[in-house]
Amino acid sequence: MCGKIVVATHEEELPYLEKIYQTGLENKIEGLRKIGPEEIKEIEPHCVGIAGLHVPCTGIIDFRGATAKMVELAINMNVDSKLCMQHEVMGIDKKDGFSIVKSNKGDFQASKLIFCAGLQADRMAAKDGVKIKERVVGFRGDYYELTEQGHHKIKHLIYPVPNPDFPFLGVHFTRMTDGEIECGPNAVFTFKREGYGKTDFSLRDTWDALTYKGTWKLFFGNISFGINEYRRAFSKKLFLKTLQRMVPSLTMDDIRPGRSGVRALLLREDGDTRDDFRIVHEGNSVHVLNAPSPAATASLAIGSYIVNEVEKHLMN
Numbered sequence: 323m324c325g326k327i328v329v330a331t332h333e334e335e336l337p338y339l340e341k342i343y344q345t346g347l348e349n350k351i352e353g354l355r356k357i358g359p360e361e362i363k364e365i366e367p368h369c370v371g372i373a374g375l376h377v378p379c380t381g382i383i384d385f386r387g388a389t390a391k392m393v394e395l396a397i398n399m400n401v402d403s404k405l406c407m408q409h410e411v412m413g414i415d416k417k418d419g420f421s422i423v424k425s426n427k428g429d430f431q432a433s434k435l436i437f438c439a440g441l442q443a444d445r446m447a448a449k450d451g452v453k454i455k456e457r458v459v460g461f462r463g464d465y466y467e468l469t470e471q472g473h474h475k476i477k478h479l480i481y482p483v484p485n486p487d488f489p490f491l492g493v494h495f496t497r498m499t500d501g502e503i504e505c506g507p508n509a510v511f512t513f514k515r516e517g518y519g520k521t522d523f524s525l526r527d528t529w530d531a532l533t534y535k536g537t538w539k540l541f542f543g544n545i546s547f548g549i550n551e552y553r554r555a556f557s558k559k560l561f562l563k564t565l566q567r568m569v570p571s572l573t574m575d576d577i578r579p580g581r582s583g584v585r586a587l588l589l590r591e592d593g594d595t596r597d598d599f600r601i602v603h604e605g606n607s608v609h610v611l612n613a614p615s616p617a618a619t620a621s622l623a624i625g626s627y628i629v630n631e632v633e634k635h636l637m638n
């Protein structure tokens with residue numbers, strides 16, 4: 323529980339900061355309070371801002387460890403439970419009230435199914451006969467990490483005030499449980515859903531994305547944002563410039579390229595990205611169609627919601 327600060331660096335961000343503060347109050351966030359430039363410096367000596375929020379109850383977690391624990395607990399609760407890694411679901415057939423899940427390593431029969439397929443959620447839904455108009459598009463996020471020389475410049479977590487026009491948090495600094503400090507991510511449209519490299523390409527994914535009206539609506543609505551993100555993806559100097567908004571003393575030698583991730587966004591035909599959870603049920607299945615960040619943080623709550631959906635709609 324290392325705490326986090328959200329930092330405004332420009333006057334125009336202040337109304338959004340106030341909105342986040344009010345939302346935090348409504349949600350009874352423990353210890354949440356407004357801070358000024360002096361206190362920002364006390365908490366993060368290298369950070370510069372005109373106003374901020376301190377959220378002392380924010381924590382970090384080894385999420386790989388957390389998921390391993392969830393599997394262990396699930397198997398302990400029911401010894402017949404099984405985790406099947408590397409089984410790619412290729413199709414779903416329906417027979418006598420059951421679903422036959424066809425994977426690359428054999429078939430499984432089930433009376434009820436819960437799909438949480440992230441970047442493939444729309445395709446899985448289609449395979450299961452669920453009709454949805456939206457499509458998933460992937461946005462890659464590249465991170466840098468602080469070198470030994472830059473490490474002392476960040477203590478915990480520093481976030482900018484998110485721009486409400488975009489479904490991303492903005493480039494932030496995150497202390498990880500292993501002590502490393504990551505900074506990022508940017509947000510670039512990816513030509514491959516599971517494309518973690520800058521030049522990864524899949525013809526099918528690109529075709530699916532570029533023949534979809536929503537993708538073009540999103541592009542045209544955010545042209546300058548998109549171009550800037552691409553420039554930043556290929557220029558360490560530009561990435562650094564963004565980081566320097568909150569930590570001006572950072573230098574080129576303080577950062578080195580780190581890992582990447584791809585965020586799945588359920589995109590509407592009108593180009594609107596649904597920055598909210600979307601969970602639907604149909605027949606004997608529940609589909610998690612959109613689970614953007616903070617779906618990892620909220621995973622236990624989402625799990626409870628899904629269990630409720632199953633009990634309500636699939637248990638009769």
Ligand SMILES: Cc1cc2nc3c(=O)[nH]c(=O)nc-3n(C[C@H](O)[C@H](O)[C@H](O)COP(=O)(O)OP(=O)(O)OC[C@H]3O[C@@H](n4cnc5c(N)ncnc54)[C@H](O)[C@@H]3O)c2cc1C
Pocket residue numbers: 409410411412438439440441442463507582583584585610612613614615616617618619620
């Ligand atoms: C860089 C990055 C940083 C993030 N940071 C945070 C954070 O700090 N806090 C937070 O709360 N959230 C964070 N998120 C968001 C969080 O990771 C997602 O919201 C969450 O993982 C979504 O869960 P999901 O189950 O919908 O999809 P996923 O976690 O993507 O899981 C989907 C799974 O389905 C599998 N799958 C897909 N197709 C098939 C198939 N055909 N057959 C079998 N399996 C299949 C995939 O392999 C994958 O394992 C971050 C995301 C990214 C990319």
